[in-house]
Amino acid sequence: MVEMLSILGSIVSILSAVWACYKAKQSSNFADKAKKVRDEMIQRRKMVEVSQIHAETTRILKVVSQVGPSCTPSLVRGVKPAGIAKDVEEYARFLNEQSSHFSEFFDNKAKEICVDLGPMIEALSEAKDFESIKEQGKSIYYTINGFMPDIKSLTDEKKERVSNV
Numbered sequence: 001m002v003e004m005l006s007i008l009g010s011i012v013s014i015l016s017a018v019w020a021c022y023k024a025k026q027s028s029n030f031a032d033k034a035k036k037v038r039d040e041m042i043q044r045r046k047m048v049e050v051s052q053i054h055a056e057t058t059r060i061l062k063v064v065s066q067v068g069p070s071c072t073p074s075l076v077r078g079v080k081p082a083g084i085a086k087d088v089e090e091y092a093r094f095l096n097e098q099s100s101h102f103s104e105f106f107d108n109k110a111k112e113i114c115v116d117l118g119p120m121i122e123a124l125s126e127a128k129d130f131e132s133i134k135e136q137g138k139s140i141y142y143t144i145n146g147f148m149p150d151i152k153s154l155t156d157e158k159k160e161r162v163s164n165v
Helices: 002-067 081-097 109-126 130-164
Strands: none
Touching: 002 081, 002 130, 081 109, 081 130, 109 130
């Protein structure tokens, strides 16, 4: 009888060990699935942020175009360069906040743009005559417009990553 209980106890121990291994494997699978979902959410958030950068860059180019390459003396009348400079300053601040997205691929071109825009923003806000307004407006416009391919490339890369997840 004692032998039978001992054998039965051994069988129950073996079955318990098998059950524990099964549950551990199941937990590991659930953890892997949770990690994949978390990673997908992070990638989607990054894609949304990069899309915001693209949208904001398009918006600021429209604002700056008022004093950009195609402006004329008659078109500049009534335009407040200091207001446009303030919008560009806010764009540069936003871009600087989001610059971590650019560090992987572009030697952080976003931070370079922010540094480059600083003196141009100051000069535009202080500009009084048409020539200096247009000169600074063109500089800002071409600087931001030159950055657009980098933004587009990053946006496309993030979209591809999200669709592959």
